[in-house]
Amino acid sequence: MTSARDWRGFLFVAPFLLLYSVILIFPLLRGLWLSLNQVDLFGAGHFVGAGNYVRLARDPVFGASLVQTFEVTLMIVPALTVIALALALALNRGGRGAALMRGIFFSSAVLSVTIVTLIxxxxxxxxxGFLGFAAKAFGVEPLPFLSDEHLVLPALAVTTIWWSVGFPMLLFLAGLQQIPEDMYEAAALDNAGRWTTLWRITLPSLRRTVVLVVMLQTAAQLQLFGQSQLLTAGGPSGASRTAVLFLFETAFGRWELGYASAAAEVLFLIILAVTLTQYWATGRATAAQDGR
Known part of the structure; x- marks a missing residue:
């Protein structure tokens, strides 16, 4: 009887497992196999073992793309988290005005990367550009954001923050609405001020939401691609080439699928290691606070 019930359960989840394997597991294993071969789109290729990985370790262009990916991620994730939290705190109220503002701030998240880069x-x-006209109006020389090696990554960061702020703002709003109202009523009875309430009640209650937002955004920004390709094409002089743009150029510019697959596997391991480290570190911090 138990065996039949187990089989019925397996048949129930079998369509999902099949789809999951086709969409995720098979491409992952296929990419790993490709990374061990020297292959392009027009030939069968041949096995080279770890040759692609050795070449990656010696490739300064790939190394620079990883460094730039981490730099732009560090520019985006903390600022995006703080801005999204501030917007959620400001708009966590009833009324049509707050609902309208929530819709306005979320509206950029539904735009495609092409429209965002054109804007x-x-x-x-x-x-x-608008900023150029504004600078000239104040008698200031406009800054070449997209053609200066020192300004292009901050420009990509600002573009991405503007585009991405809506979703984490909604996550924080959902977290705020889960905080019991009686906690704020008790704080009011104790004459707690706004900052005391924020630091003692609101932020501790949002700790798990903050962890979720940081982990999701870190994984997303380590895969930043469209803004870099469409806004700057990786320039100037490769200063805004991200790791995924390097993959794109290698696979579809030079047709080196094996080499690009090796770079993709390295990036996958980096993202996995970073997110697991964040989860472990925040888990220990949460456990330490809960044990007080």
């Missing part, structure tokens, strides 16, 4: 190309262009 910010218009904003950042020093000659014909």
């Amino acid at each position: 910010w190309r218009f904003m950042l262009a020093p000659d014909a």
Whole structure:
């Protein structure tokens, strides 16, 4: 009887397991096999073992793309988390005005990366862009955000924050609405001020939401691609080439699928290691606070 019930349970989840294997497991294993071969789109290729990985370790372009990926991620994730939390705190109230503002701030999240880059190309262009006109109006020389090696990554970060802020804002709003109202009523009875309530009640209650937002955004920004390709094409002089853009150029520019697959496996392991480290570190911090 138990065996028949187990089989019925397996048949129930079998369609999902099949789809999961086809969409995720098979491409992962296929990519791992490709990374061990020297292959392109037009030939069968041949087995080279760890040769692609040795080549990656010696490739300064790939190394620079990883460094730039980490730099832009560090620019985006903390700022995005703080801005999204601030917006959620400001808009966590009833009324049509707050609902309208929530819709406005979330609206950028539904835009495609192509539209986002077109908007910010218009904003950042020093000659014909909005910021360029504003700088000239104040008698200041416009900054070449997209053609200066020191400004291009901050420009990508600002573009990405503007585009991505809506979803983490909604996560924080959901977290805020789960905090019991009687906690705030008790704080009011104790004459706790706004900052005391924020630091003693709101932020500790949002700890898990903050962890979720940071982990999701870190994994997402380590895969940043569209903004870099469409806004700057990796320039100037490769200063905004991210790891995924390196993969794209290698696979579809030079047709080196094996080499690109090896780079993809390395990036996958980096993202996995970073997110697991974040989960472990925040788990220990949460356990330490709960044990007080």
